[in-house]
Amino acid sequence: MNAADKKRVLREMLYARRFEERCYEAYVERKIGGFLHLYPGQEACVHGVMEAARPGHDYVITGYRDHVHAIKCGADPKEVMAELYGKETGSSKGRGGSMHIFDVKHHFMGGYALVGGPFPLAAGMAKAIKMKGGDEIAICFLGDAANNQGTFHESLNMAALWKLPVLYVCENNLYGIGTRIDRSTAVIEQHKRVSGYNIAAAHEDGQDVEKVYAAAKIAVDHVRSGKGPYFLELMTYRYRGHSMSDSNAYRAKDEERMWSKRDPIIMLRDRLISAGAISMEEYERMDKEVLDDIELNVIKFSEESPEPSLSELTKYVLAENDPWVRGKKVS
C-alpha cells in the first residue's frame, strides 16, 4: 500500500467505525429491528484482506457481522443502512435485514446467520470459478467460533481435496457469542487446526491493517495462482457485545482496555501522522466529513425511503414465470 492507499484505507476504516456506531444509535432509537452485530474493533481484518484482493471481482461471503464487508466490496452504504431500516431501497429490499446483506453485482454473496453455513458455500463458489475458468477467488470471512461446526471440517477437506481457489479468513475475536475461546475450543490457535487438511495457513495481528495486508497478499497470491485453498487467521477483538442483546458482562475490563490500546484506526492514524502523511487536523476534518456523509446522505436516504409494499410480500420466494415449471414436450 502506498501513502495514498493508506490514507484511503484510514478513511474507509473510519467510515466503517462511524457507520456501525450510527447503527447502534438507530437501533436504540428503534429504527433498526431484529439482531444487530457490530464490527468496531475488527476493521483492519476486512480492509487489509480486501486491499490485497480485488473487491467487486473476487466473490466474498461471510456471516451475520456483514455490513462492513459488503461496503468494502463496493455496496452503497445508503443501501446497506436502508436494509437495516427494512426499506424497499435496501440492498436486499428490506427482506434480509442486518444479517442478510447481499450485493451480488459487487460479488458480495451475502451474510448468513447460521454459524459456519458459508464454509461450504464458499468452496462451491470456488468450484464454479474453477469450472468457468475465471481468475476470481472465493473469500470467506468467519469468526473463530464457526470453526467448531462440522461444516468447517467438511469444507476444508473438500477444498483441499479438489484444490479449490478459496481463501478462508478467520477473524479470531476470542469469543463465540459470550463464551471465551479457551472455554469452547481445545486448540486455541486456529491456524493449527487446518494442518490436518494439508492447507497452507498463517496467522497475523488483525489490528494492524498493514500487517493484515501483507499476510493477505501472500494468501491471495497463493489461491489465485492455483495452489489451492489458504487459511488466514487474524487476531482481533470486537469492542461491543456479540449483538445488541448482549450485555457484554463476560469480559474483563482490563482485557477491553488492553485491546482498545491496539485500535486499528488509531494505530494507522498515528503511524500516518508520524510519517507526515496526514495531520491531526486533517484527520479530524476527515472524521467530520464521514459523520456528515453518514448523517446527511446515508441516514437521510434510509429515513426517507419507502417501506416494501405488502402487495409484494410473497415475491422472491420462487422464480417468476420460469418456463420449465410448466414442462415441455419436444415433438
Place this chain on the structure above:
Amino acid sequence: MAEIMFWEAVRRAHDEEMANDPLVICMGEDIGVVGGTYKATQGLYDKYGPERVMDTPISENGFTGLAIGASFLGVRPIVEIMSVNFAWLALDQIANSAAKVRYMSGGQLTSPVVIRSPGGTAHQLGAQHSARMEKIFMGIAGLRVVTPSSPRQAYGLIKSAVRCNDPVFINEHELMYNMKGEVPDKEYFHPLEGSEVVRQGRDVTLFGYNISVHWAKQAADVLAKDHGIEAEVIDLYALNPLDRAGIAASVSKTHRAVIVEEAEAPVGVGSEVMAIINEECFFELDAAPVRVSAVNIPIPYNHHLEKATIPNAKWVVQAVLKMFGKG
C-alpha cells in the same frame, strides 16, 4: 416409445442434461467410479470426467452446501444424497441456504440446485435407513419438491428441475429403481407443478404419490372388479407446491377422498391434502376424508413387524370399503 427401467431413465436425464450444458455437474457418494448405488450415474464418470462427476466424501451437509454455493455462480449441480435418511444432515444447507437465498437477498441470488435422493422403506433396513422425508421438505418455502412414480416422470422431472431456476428436491424410492415403464424417445420435460389423473373414476378419489400411486392403482382395480366402486387415482408428483386446483376438481367430482401415503400420518401429505380439501371444497364432500398411512413408529427391522407398519393396496381397499359402509 421405449420401455426402460427407472434407473435408466434417471441416468438418461443426467446424460442428456450434462451433454446439453457444460455447467451441469453431478455429485454424491459413490456416484462416479462406482456409478451410483442405484446405477443412476453409471458410465457418466468415464464420459464426463471427475470434474463434472464428483465422488464426494461422506459429508452430506458439506457437499450439499458446496453444490448450492456453486449454483450461485450459474453451475447446475445434480446432487445425489445416497439415502434420504442422510438428508437430515444436509437440511441446514437445503433449508437455510438454498431455499431462502432468493428471498433474503431480495431476488438477487438464486440457487438452481437439484437434490435427488432415494427414500422410503425397502426391505428390513431398520429405523435409520427407512425414512420417508417428503413431509419435511414439502414444508419449506422456496424449495420445490417433486416425487416421481414412474420412469417417465423420473426422467422428465430431473430434466425440468435442472433447467428451472429454483432449488428442487426430487424424492425417489429405493424399491422403484428396477421398475419398468415407457419413456418418450424424444426429449421430454415434465411439469414441476400440477398432478396427473392416472385413472378416471366417479365414486372416490385416491390420492397417491411416488410408490403409493401404485398401491392406489392396485386398490382401484380390486374395488372396480370386486365391489363395483370406480375410484379415480390422482398422482401428486408435485408436493411443493401441491396442486390445489387439481385436488379440488377431483373431489368435487367424486365427493370422497382417500389419501395414501407411505409416511406416518402426523404433519404429512395426507394432513395437507385434507386441509386443502377443507379449504377448497368442503361442501362437496359426502364423507369425511380418510388417510391411509404408516404406523407412527420408528421402522422395525423384523420382517413381519415392518410389513405391519407400511400401507399396501389391501389397506387402501379396506379404507374405501369402510367409507362406503361395506367394511
